[in-house]
Amino acid sequence: MTETQKRPYHHGDLRQAIIETAIAMLNEPGGWQFTLREVARRAGVSHAAPYKHFPDKAALLAEIALIGFDRLHVALASARSGAGNATEALVAASRAYLVFGLGNPALYRLMFGAEIGNSAAVHRDKRAMGAFDVVMDLLAEGQAAGLIEKRGVAGQAASVWAQMHGLTMLKLDGMLRPERVGEDAVEAALASFYEGVFV
Amino acid sequence: MTETQKRPYHHGDLRQAIIETAIAMLNEPGGWQFTLREVARRAGVSHAAPYKHFPDKAALLAEIALIGFDRLHVALASARSGAGNATEALVAASRAYLVFGLGNPALYRLMFGAEIGNSAAVHRDKRAMGAFDVVMDLLAEGQAAGLIEKRGVAGQAASVWAQMHGLTMLKLDGMLRPERVGEDAVEAALASFYEGVFV
DNA sequence: ACCTGAACACCGTTCAAGT
């Protein structure tokens, strides 16, 4: 937490410091327009220094996106373990998903953004799957327990994932306005959705 | 289609030309990193000229996003009128939605992106509602005809919208990989979703 | 009324040179 910039030429772990500074910047208003030079400035280092640790700006962003997926994974897993049966856990995980997305708007957008090049997209996909697997497991478990409609698990999981992602995004974009779609459209949509999934 | 740049100082309708050029650029690979100077260049005009028609870059992007929503509205409405009953129309509209999003990746991302400032978000919301209303009408119609599960229409519509948006985005991000979630995960997810919505 | 050209303050990225 000692954020002084009187470091002795060599920064202890600049790579890590850059990542942390960048994530912190993302959570500020307007943090989505994110400048490598500003990160360097805040880390107390020259604007060229980051290039010793990341090939370019996109690489840093990609790395941060992966960290975001790890955090989402943790949030979902912990929501699951704190809940009872599969359907309760699924609802809890959905809420946790929304809380994560709405609480970290710029990070969340970055995770699903086009700034991540197609080459890095493969890694994104892999790390994202940790969170995805939580959903798939819950669905399989719920189906086995007779709590969830028996359909193809992959398609069902994709549908659940899309529902959570879609709701998060629409809410972030301010597209679920009370005068249009009711006071708490997110809750209503989630309820409506799970009515069709739970048995 | 005469894209010559020998215009006599005054461009006929530069404002319109800028918008069209910008939309064309969006549909090129890497079109999401979109530069005002390049638009001016292609329009055969100085880099300062656009500022006579748009206060800044964000304003141009916001305008283009609104056009995108109009086009989506048209696509959904035409899919609806080409289909039979409410459920068939809903499926047709969902397909049209996906085709639109996957066919115009950068435009679609722009429509839902953070580049649109919060002030412009209100307008975005209003224009987006044209498309949203198509969905709501179809649901109300389907419920009345006993084809669709009777739930709160607002929540149901939000859920449908979220499903389409989520699927489009996940597909655009390359997050629905065959080895994970099957060959045609989009179709499977859509089928799974509508099983829970249709009666 | 509409457009240009030069100018300003910024970026991302590179590279020789410093410690």
Add this chain to the structure above:
DNA sequence: ACCTGAACACCGTTCAAGT
């Protein structure tokens, strides 16, 4: 091995001046 400083090619935006 790690970092700096100057440099390059670009942006977005502004503004006096041109047509």
